[in-house]
Amino acid sequence: MSAHRGKTVSHAEFARMWFSPMTQAEIGAVLGITDSAVNHRANRRGLPPRKKGPAPALVDGPELRAMWDANVLTSAIAEHFGVSERTIRNVATRFGYPRRTGLGRASISMAEFRQLQAGRRMAAVAAAEQRATDRVWNRAS
Missing domain, CATH: 1.20.960 (Mitochondrial Import Receptor Subunit Tom20; Chain A)
Structure with missing residues (x-):
């Protein structure tokens, strides 16, 4: 039985998703892998870690x-x-x-x-x- 590796995408496409506002879970859903696997792929591709937690709310003014x-x-x-x-x-x-x-x-x-x-x-x-x-x-x- 082979391990499920998800959808294969180019480095550029993966980087586009990684730097977009998509969560790791959303990227994983697109690729058919877990959010943990998304993180591993990013590490292997040399992408910087993402900030943890929800995006900061832009509230003031x-x-x-x-x-x-x-x-x-x-x-x-x-x-x-x-x-x-x-x-x-x-x-x-x-x-x-x-x-x-x-x-x-x-x-x-x-x-x-x-x-x-x-x-x-x-x-x-x-x-x-x-x-x-x-x-x-x-x-x-």
Whole structure:
């Protein structure tokens, strides 16, 4: 009985899969081998080891900070960015966001946050239009 060796692919094709976002299990499924066998093939081909764990979530920036400051529910923020609540709390700690103690103002939903944002944008546009109108009327006087 011969050992199952899976699908044979070129070095270039294997390297393309290795450096892609595919997991070792997904590569193994394509090749018909285990994820451990994928790792062995990579070692034999001289490819560098992959980083362990899930891909880091790219979460930070003004949008997250605005949500945090508005006291949007952590679960809603996590769902918005496609990460866990723990990731959101870790990012908040890492970047020095103020702690949420549960005391004080109540948390808001993502829909309420979007309404607040829309209201602020509308107020800014109205203020700009008012300034423009005032300038026109001041010239006409």
